[in-house]
Amino acid sequence: MSNKDHNSEPHAEHISSYREHFGTWVGLILLTMMTVFISVFGADLRTLSVATALLIASVKALVVGYYFMHLKYDPAIYRIMMGIVMALFTVFLVMVIFDYLTRN
């Protein structure tokens, strides 16, 4: 590390409570069950079931990022950067799916 500019001011570390961790975990399990449920019983919904699966997966990723990975308690710049990356990724998916949906 270059020693210039190394004045990383210590910002208050947030310590998550046991309850919060546990609650997050329960939420993730519920969402996983939902994914399984939809893929088993909603298979004939085709595109719609793919869309819901993606939606649930995104919510799970968000929860992991926010609570387990502490995005919620970090400076906003990290959330913005995550947002840009996710937006880019969404455009990739949308354009690929657009190709699939418009094929004959």
Added chain:
Amino acid sequence: MSETAAMPLNYLNVKKGIWSWLFTLDHKRIALLYLYSIGAFFLVGVVLGVVMRLELFNPGRDIIEPQTYNQVFTLHGVIMIFLFIIPSIPAVFGNFFLPIMLGTDDVAFPRLNLFSWYLYIIGALFALSTLIYGNGPADTGWTFYAPYSVKTGTNVSMSVLAAFILGFSSILTGLNFIVTIHRLRTPGMTFNKMPLFSWALYATSWIQVLATPVIGITLMMIIAERMFGVGLFDPSIGGDPILYQHLFWIYSHPAVYIMALPAMGVVSEIIPTFAQRSIFGYKPIAYSSMAIAFVGYFVWGHHMFTSGMSGAAAIVFSILTFLVAIPTAIKVFNWVATLYKGSIDIQVPLLYALAFIFNFLIGGLTGLVLGALVVDVHVHDTYFVVGHFHYVMFGGTGFAFFGALHYWFPKIWGKMYNKTRANLAFALLFIGFNTLYFPMLVLGIMGMPRRYYDYLPEFHSLNQISTVGSWILVVGLLLMIFNLVAGYLKGQKVGGNPWNGITLEWQTDSPPPLHNFDKMPELPAGGPYNYPNAKSE
């Protein structure tokens, strides 16, 4: 050398011995490690290219079997893309000059920097190991298209693993540069006072960080498919080969901007120095790098017009492709406008920069031809494409790399090469290059398909011209290398600023001291290209 005792300490003589290089954390030495290794692999790639041209001198079998030919063009492509052109300018000149141009003493993470060089070497060894291990190098083309890449017996897994590791090296370099640019600029240097080379590297780094992971996971999917038959890409087990092409090009199109943007950065440095005139349109050039990087993410489908993608999607991708041409043209016009009424001093680096503009224009305009939906249906997978991408990558970025080498040579080693010989080598390279590749554009329009070791008799004479071009090119290359090595060994000593440049690297000694500057560099008043002797208009 006897005069070393009297020489001031610099990054080259401050420590000696092989270990002082292999464990160095100095960005300048790491840059040279990259230069030597990238240069070596480039030469391997050139040999493979020349072998192909020899085979194509006459129709029918000349020197190698069809299967060998397939493996040769694949290895040639893999080496040239992943080992040469992607790392080339950022890893060598970015590493060496980004910190100096920003007025700081190193990149943000020197250890990570060294680590990415080791990753590069490991990836390179993996790629070359297919020559002796497994069933020989992959025969899929550098694109590893499924389902063939899933089925062929050649060592695709190892080649793909190599590309995966090289991707990590690239990501780490990009990450390092982003943090360096954000955190380590010298006081007073705002973003809009950075040299344009830093802007180009900044845009490139974002592509490296955000696009490379996509190819990483895609290549892992190929390995999973080969080993476990997951059914991702192979239609016989329920996969979709077009999905592979989407994933592959989501990375590989932005990757062509990893190749092109740093080259444009180099040209934006060379031109104002040899015109002794402030750059025309600093902000348009800087921001168009960002615009190219951004729009470049959304055009990947133009590689798939004939592969079964939907017509509606093809139209969207075609339109977006035409949009990327705009920021690229902005740069070209600004460079030319910079030369206008400048005090032009035609030295070797400027010749390379002008050759870049010439070749890149041909490459870029043929790119637009390919981006036009109806035309692409005819020329897709012909030699027109081979001609097009060599004009962009070799004629463009390759020539910018050579130009950067000649521009910064005196700064890196503190000596000057023989300029007459350098001019001669340049002329041979330029003539050889165009003789080699221009016929390919014509052959493509005539309908000669790419990736074949044989061709119809009517293509004979143009193929012979092309092969003769490759010989001229090789002579030029050897002369250039000989001249630079001779310059390194016994060239004239030069001072800190042989070209009268004003970006910060010209304020320090040649070669620079270990920590780049002995005294704080001064930012030129009125921006990075405000030449004091510029003629007023």
